[in-house]
Amino acid sequence: MNYVNPYHFVTNCISGKWKMTILHHIHHYGKIRFNETKKTLGVSEKVLSQQLKELTSDGLVERIQYNTIPLKVEYILTPLGEDLIPALDILYIWSVRRLADLNLPIDPDAFKVHTEMKYEDQLMDIMDTYKQKQHPEGN
Template identity: 40%
Template sequence: MDFESKYGNCPIYYTITKMDGKWKWLILYKLYKLNIIRYNKLRDELQPIAHRTLSNQLKELAEDGLIHREQYNEVPPKVEYSLTEKGKTLIPILELMSEWGRNSMKNN
């Protein structure tokens, strides 16, 4: 039995495949804390993230319906990102991750 057929119906496996990589959780957390953010501000907040990595992660999060990308037709181009209602359902998980990290850092 291959891995996909064994775990394809597992909700945890599904979540992990949608949220793979360390940056997606951080992107969602920044959007949660800052509400609406422009691309350059988000990149600055997430240094040392590479431009390509951030762009790819934002695209995947938007395709999965977790974030909203709003592009304004002006010069220079303006793009803003925010959480969708679906993305907001991850806030309790983000809060628990933050609490766990805060408590674990104290104990080290």
């Protein structure tokens, strides 16, 4: 019998430069459309397409196609995808704290899309420091 390491399994599901961002994006907006997401995230069409296919294949995302002209396709999280969001939140918060500890520049978009109170409660000190660095004239 070939045993599967749980850490390897989950990293296979969420590895890829954009997968965690895509999952959070769908969670934040409830659904996404391909072209809008491509523009918003600045990801190439090839990469976005591949990563959405993999997320769908892994059962985390559902692709919904509407028979309209022009064709309309949306992506939503499946219940399995929704179950993963709290773990992604923990990884995001840990990562922001670690970047701040290392004094590494944090992508400004990180604070624009993670606006829910759960992030502010955990990261208020870092967010305030970051905002002060971005706009020192406000001090």
